[in-house]
Amino acid sequence: MSFRLSSSARQFGDRVRRWLAEELDPAWQQRYQPSTPxxxxxxxxxxxxxxxxxxxxxFWPSEFGGLDATAEERVVFAKVMAEAGAPEGLGKLAKRLLAPVLIHHGDAAQRERYLPPILRGEMVWAQGFSEPEAGSDLASLRTTGTVDGDQLVLSGHKIWTSHAWYCDAIFALVRTARLQRKQAGISFVLVPADAPGVSISKIQQIDGRAELSEVFFDDVRxxxxxxxxALGDGWRxxxxLLRYERGAEMAFVRSAEIRxxxxxxxxxxxxxxVNIDDRVRQGLGRLEAAYLAAELNSLRLLGSQADGDPPGDLSAVVKLQQSEEWRRGTVDGLHLLGGGALSRGHRHFGRYFHARPATIASGSSEIQREIIAHRLLGLPAGTRAGTT
Ligand SMILES: Cc1cc2nc3c(=O)[nH]c(=O)nc-3n(C[C@H](O)[C@H](O)[C@H](O)COP(=O)(O)OP(=O)(O)OC[C@H]3O[C@@H](n4cnc5c(N)ncnc54)[C@H](O)[C@@H]3O)c2cc1C
Known part of the structure; x- marks a missing residue:
């Protein structure tokens, strides 16, 4: 059992670092304010x-323009990029989430039409899953898709949609049949953002960013x-897609954020x-320990995925530990730096507000604790929906 990356993966990481040293403007975060043109x-x-x-x-197969990267190379790439503070780009949702879906479940026409522009960075996609009454309990979604000849007519309201107000298209879940099991009758659809009847409004966040939007479908054809x-097979x-969202790659990105x-x-x-006294050293020492634990947990998750296990119970533990440690680290940081660190323009301001949503997005901390209590401790499942 080894808790180290292989030497070939480390060499791959060095190549990425050399490229970053040439390409990345280290001052980009100071130069560009989030959500501006x-x-x-x-x-x-x-x-x-x-x-x-x-x-x-x-990580895409080479037949679609990828490098057939191994799981290890994939996480090394994500980790090196995150550690360098490189931008994530706007193509990440499409590359990491939509493309594997198209490769596994799409037809040839969909793959041919959408994969090349996604690869070239020419098409920004948003993920339209959550709704005002369907977040943790996603299967309760109400947006409808009604078949009309060779078209589907969409009506409904999506919320918390990242990148939506500047995206080119949205992949969304809609209800195309009402059946007894609410997970049945959901379909996975591709919606051009400029289709008549699509309207998108920005959500202003507390830290001044506007990364999220509300999306309305009003008889969109x-x-x-x-x-x-297949129609109605969207839940499967x-x-x-959620398997990719909860995998080792994201775990390494989160541990890099803590670092x-x-x-x-x-x-x-x-x-x-600030006087670097015992209190400061204690705080920083605790944070560094949290980072090392996060990194080890990411390696464990990678190991279990390399063995072919789907990211399941372990990914709930990793997601909970990392996002909560990251958030807690920014609270500790605030105590150490003092209240002035929460003024706009201070570097801690962005850090502090960026860490909070990570405890909600991709499954909230409460949901992760529910999963752990039920699946790892064997306690009866909670009465509220949303943990499957
Ligand atoms: C930064 C960010 C980006 C996002 N981007 C996207 C995106 O691009 N596309 C998209 O579709 N969605 C996106 N989301 C939405 C995200 O998936 C939801 O916010 C999340 O699933 C929680 O749903 P909710 O907000 O409706 O809260 P709810 O599900 O209503 O939960 C409210 C509270 O109740 C708790 N709770 C809910 N169910 C249970 C339970 N069974 N047991 C115990 N406690 C429970 C929750 O933990 C939470 O504290 C994003 C969210 C954030 C924060």
Missing amino acids: EWIEFQRDWDRALYRAGWGAI IPIGNVVG IAKT HSVRELTADLSASR
């Missing part, structure tokens, strides 16, 4: 730069060919007039 253009440029370098979608897989398809926080906080404290 300049920031969006910079992120799009980054997607194109990744494509030109051959890093567009390393899409060809029936925009359904991925969505589960493939980043510790390093930046240490630098901020050294640069400030």
